Amino acid sequence: RRVHGESRLSASKMTARLRATRKHRGNVTHGHGRVGKHRKHPGGRGAAGGLHHLRTNFMKYHPDYFGKVGSRHFHTKNNAHYRPSINIDRLWSLVSETTRQKYAAGKQDKAPVIDVTKAGYFKLLGRGRLPKIPIVVKARFFSKTAERRIKAIGGACVLSD
Secondary structure, three states: OOOOOOOOOOOOOOOHHHOHHHHHOOOOOOOOOOOOOOOOOOOOOOOOOOOOOOHHHHHHHOOOOOOOOOOOOOOOOHHHHOOOEEEHHHHHHHOOHHHHHHHHOOOOOOOOEEEOOOOOOOEEEOOOOOOOOOOEEEEOEEOHHHHHHHHHOOOEEEEOO
16 A cells, blocks of 8 residues: 555665755755856757867768668659569469379369469479379479479479560
8 A cells, every 4th residue: 555645766866855955955056057057958959060160070980871872763663673473492382182083093184274373473483393193384484493393303384464
């Protein structure tokens, strides 16, 4: 239970009778001098005066605070570099398990068509191995390795938009 006037942080707060203000009673300037005076923000607030009256400090301790670096690129189009990729070892995960088993049995006379763009990928990379089932893969981009490995199992690479 709190007593009236007592704060929650009473342990961390200093009691009034121990404050330096008590020692300074009767002294006009309270230890801040008559000439310089204790004023609010004599040098300005924050980083004010970095190019003027605080210049030596800024140049000594923060030499790169002012100025620019690099070149500007107007109207950056990040979409131009958007190219999510997938490796060939994950290619069969884009179709259902039943479809994969159906073509693995070899009962179909046509090769399955896997369109990676429908799954949200644009580029096909060549890491991993493919089962020896001929496939037709549609993608916007193919790496050389991916193309070589797809053709090695009798498949085809089709560029799509």
